[in-house]
Every structure is written in structure tokens, then in C-alpha cells.
Amino acid sequence: MSKPNAWVTLATNDGYAIGALVLAHSLRKVATAHKIHIIYTDGVTPNMLHQLQSTFDDSTLVDVLDSKDEANLALIQRPDLGVTFTKLHCWLLTQYAKCVFLDADTLVIRNADELFERPEITAAPDMGWPDYFNSGVFVFEPSEETYHKLVQFGLQYGSFDGGDQGLLNLFFSNWRELDARHRLPLIYNLCASVVYTYMAALKRHGDQVKIVHFLGAQKPWLKGGPTPLPAFWALWFAIYDEKVRGTVPSDINPAYIDSTEFPLRTIPLSSSFPILVPFDKPEIIPSRVLAMSGLSSASNASRVLTPLSPPPSNVPIAKSTIPIISTQSPHVYKTKSSSSVAKVDESSKSLLSDTTKEIESLTSTVADLAINLSAESTLTIEKSSEEGPTSDERRQAWEQGRPDYQGRDAFENIMKAIEKSLS
Numbered sequence: 277m278s279k280p281n282a283w284v285t286l287a288t289n290d291g292y293a294i295g296a297l298v299l300a301h302s303l304r305k306v307a308t309a310h311k312i313h314i315i316y317t318d319g320v321t322p323n324m325l326h327q328l329q330s331t332f333d334d335s336t337l338v339d340v341l342d343s344k345d346e347a348n349l350a351l352i353q354r355p356d357l358g359v360t361f362t363k364l365h366c367w368l369l370t371q372y373a374k375c376v377f378l379d380a381d382t383l384v385i386r387n388a389d390e391l392f393e394r395p396e397i398t399a400a401p402d403m404g405w406p407d408y409f410n411s412g413v414f415v416f417e418p419s420e421e422t423y424h425k426l427v428q429f430g431l432q433y434g435s436f437d438g439g440d441q442g443l444l445n446l447f448f449s450n451w452r453e454l455d456a457r458h459r460l461p462l463i464y465n466l467c468a469s470v471v472y473t474y475m476a477a478l479k480r481h482g483d484q485v486k487i488v489h490f491l492g493a494q495k496p497w498l499k500g501g502p503t504p505l506p507a508f509w510a511l512w513f514a515i516y517d518e519k520v521r522g523t524v525p526s527d528i529n530p531a532y533i534d535s536t537e538f539p540l541r542t543i544p545l546s547s548s549f550p551i552l553v554p555f556d557k558p559e560i561i562p563s564r565v566l567a568m569s570g571l572s573s574a575s576n577a578s579r580v581l582t583p584l585s586p587p588p589s590n591v592p593i594a595k596s597t598i599p600i601i602s603t604q605s606p607h608v609y610k611t612k613s614s615s616s617v618a619k620v621d622e623s624s625k626s627l628l629s630d631t632t633k634e635i636e637s638l639t640s641t642v643a644d645l646a647i648n649l650s651a652e653s654t655l656t657i658e659k660s661s662e663e664g665p666t667s668d669e670r671r672q673a674w675e676q677g678r679p680d681y682q683g684r685d686a687f688e689n690i691m692k693a694i695e696k697s698l699s
């Protein structure tokens with residue numbers, strides 16, 4: 277009998293375990309034909325583990341302190357590579373013929389079983405640097421030999437970003453030159469946390485998206501706020517509410533939220549981005565999710581209408597040190613070892629609010645700076661006649677990828693506004 281295939285994910289603590297639960301339910305909702313397997317560490321509390329084990333088809337404990345394992349032995353010297361090496365354990369799942377690894381912060385919103393027809397290594401470009409692949413979704417073939425090579429490689433060269441993505445991209449360094457089968461369209465790993473500069477493409481392909489990735493410091497299960505694509509967050513919460521919330525044990529680490537605390541806000545730039553109707557069944561969108569998305573009913577659910585409301589007063593406003601388009605979260609990623617969970621929760625919370633602010637400010641920067649420019653007397657802009665475009669028209673033009681680059685939105689003006697908004 278031939279071996280089965282499996283989706284594989286990883287959780288080293290209760291927060292990521294919640295993500296993994298939502299992910300597993302999303303895979304069942306889209307009726308995958310393949311197994312669903314989780315790798316976990318003892319950072320997951322027993323009650324959460326029970327939930328994982330009753331939701332996933334199978335699970336594997338990876339004990340980072342178990343010195344019988346060569347990788348773990350080596351880890352004692354290289355604690356920085358902790359979670360990275362844990363992720364590599366997926367290659368040891370040789371009970372499967374082929375696997376697709378999914379980060380615990382991904383969500384499968386349409387059946388994507390065709391991924392198992394792809395060879396190792398298959399992945400989508402990283403949104404921050406498309407010459408590298410993003411390691412949140414990748415096709416691989418379990419093999420002890422590959423595992424050992426990866427471990428040796430990792431020990432020798434480390435990871436240029438401190439995480440598995442850097443290590444895997446160094447190991448599979450010819451990925452970009454491989455044939456087209458190895459490169460996934462972005463609909464298999466659409467990052468729901470970056471501000472897209474190509475809104476027209478997003479609008480064109482948004483309704484074909486199959487896998488969403490909540491990459492970066494903000495995760496749906498953490499306190500914080502929505503990202504520039506609230507419609508996708510709404511999908512995550514729809515599954516969380518329906519399948520997970522009632523099952524999450526009360527002794528879970530209190531840093532992780534109940535979704536009722538999720539601030540009901542949307543972001544202006546996405547005001548014309550159509551919400552995706554989950555699983556072709558508009559009636560299953562809970563009314564709270566519709567409210568979150570600014571929609572009154574699923575039938576006229578073509579536009580997100582709610583204006584931005586003020587940030588919740590309990591979110592501390594810290595001076596940000598995060599780059600504007602923050603698609604990676606190496607700090608949070610690296611520091612979340614099970615031994616320092618409590619400490620890190622605090623720091624990731626403030627990182628989170630920084631990022632929220634940053635994304636919000638960038639979002640309004642991109643859309644609003646163009647619109648507000650003409651009002652700035654300090655900028656050297658040709659004052660146009662009163663018949664010029666209205667703010668709404670200019671916003672629309674931006675969202676459709678048609679800014680007035682010859683006039684008000686000229687390079688110099690945008691530069692000035694960006695510098696101004698950053699200073």
C-alpha cells in the first residue's frame with residue numbers, strides 16, 4: 277500500500293497552537309483528502325495538546341532537550357536556531373509520501389490539494405524579497421537523509437535571517453532557477469499583513485486566493501489589531517468562533533485573546549477591496565464578522581464600507597522601530613522559546629502595537645499623502661484650479677493603481693510626503 281500524503285504544521289506554544297487549530301479546521305472545511313499532522317513541543321500546555329490531538333489526524337512531540345537527537349545536541353550550542361530546527365523535523369515524517377508544510381499562522385480558504393502534485397521544493401516568492409521563497413507554505417518530501425543534510429547545513433552556515441526561511445533558502449539556493457512547477461502563484465501564500473503596492477493585481481486575483489498567511493508580528497490570536505486586509509482576518513475569526521473558541525481551555529496563557537476583544541476596525545486603503553465569501557456559503561459568515569468587515573449583509577458584500585474608528589484606548593502608543601513594510605518578525609520569532617514565553621508575550625505585545633500603528637500610518641500615508649499633498653502649503657506643488665479631482669476621486673485613482681504621477685503625485689511630492697510622515 278502506498279504511503280499517504282499530509283499537511284504538516286508546527287506549534288511550540290499555546291498561541292501558535294490556537295493558530296494550528298484554526299488552520300486544521302480550515303483544511304477540514306475545504307474537504308482536503310489528505311492527512312493533517314502537527315509537530316509540537318512541551319511548550320504547549322496539556323489541555324491545548326488535548327485539543328490538538330483531537331483535531332489533527334496525528335501528532336509528533338519534538339523534545340528540544342532530548343539529547344538523543346543530533347540536532348538537539350547541537351542546539352545546546354545554538355539556542356538562536358531553536359524553533360528553526362524544530363521546523364526541520366518535518367522532514368522526519370517519513371510515514372508520508374509527500375507533505376505540504378503550513379505555518380500555524382496560515383489559513384486554507386479554498387481546497388488546495390493539487391499542491392501535492394508538486395515536487396520538492398515548491399513554494400511562493402517572499403513578498404519582501406521575491407528572489408527568496410517564503411517558508412510559510414512549502415511542498416517537501418520527507419527523508420531522513422535530507423533532514424540530516426539540513427541539520428548539518430544549518431549548523432555550518434546558520435540562517436541569515438535567524439529563522440528557518442533564511443536557512444531553507446540557503447539550502448535550496450537554486451529555487452529561483454528551478455522550473456516553473458517549483459514556484460507557486462501568490463494565491464497559495466497571500467500575506468495578509470503587508471500593504472500591497474499593486475492593488476489592481478490584488479483586486480484581480482483576490483477572489484482566487486487559496487491560502488492566506490498572517491505573516492509578521494501581528495497574529496490573529498494576539499492582541500493588536502487588523503491588518504490592511506481585514507477581510508482575511510474576518511475569515512480566520514469566522515472559523516475561530518465556530519470551531520475553536522469554545523474549546524480553548526481556560527488555563528491557556530492569558531496573553532492570548534478571546535476574539536471578542538478584537539477591535540472592530542477596517543482600514544481605508546482596503547475600502548474597495550471585496551470581502552471573500554468563505555467556502556462559497558455567504559450565510560455562514562457570522563453577523564459579528566460582517567460588522568467587523570463593515571458589511572450589512574452578505575448579498576451586497578462587495579465593498580468594505582466601515583470608516584476607520586479610533587484605536588482602542590488601551591493600546592499603548594510606542595515609538596516605533598519597525599520598518600515600514602514589516603513582513604518579517606525575526607525578533608518575535610527568535611525569542612519565543614518555550615522557556616521565555618511569559619517575558620516575550622509582553623515584548624511581542626508592544627511590538628504588535630508598534631506594527632499596528634506603523635501599518636496604519638503607512639496605509640494612510642500611501643493613500644492619504646497623495647490626497648493631502650495639495651493642502652500642504654510648504655510643498656512645492658502647482659496649485660491646480662478648483663476643478664481638480666476631489667479627495668474621493670484621488671483615493672480611487674490610487675486604489676486602482678492610477679495615481680497622477682505627472683502632477684500632484686509626482687515622485688518628488690511623494691518623497692516629500694513620505695519624509696514628512698516619517699520624521
Ligand SMILES: O=c1ccn([C@@H]2O[C@H](COP(=O)(O)OP(=O)(O)O[C@H]3O[C@H](CO)[C@@H](O)[C@H](O)[C@H]3O)[C@@H](O)[C@H]2O)c(=O)[nH]1
Pocket residue numbers: 285286287288289292359363378379380381382410411412413437438439440441442490491492493603604605609612613
Ligand atoms: O514561537 C514560535 C514561533 C514560530 N512557530 C512556528 O513557526 C512558524 C513560523 O513562525 P511565524 O511567526 O509564522 O513567522 P512569520 O511571521 O511567518 O515569518 C517568516 O519568517 C519565519 C522565520 O524565518 C518563517 O518561519 C516564516 O515561514 C516566514 O513567513 C509558525 O507559524 C509556527 O508554526 C512556533 O511554533 N513557535
Ligand SMILES: [Mn+2]
Pocket residue numbers: 379380381382412489490491492
Ligand atoms: Mn508564518
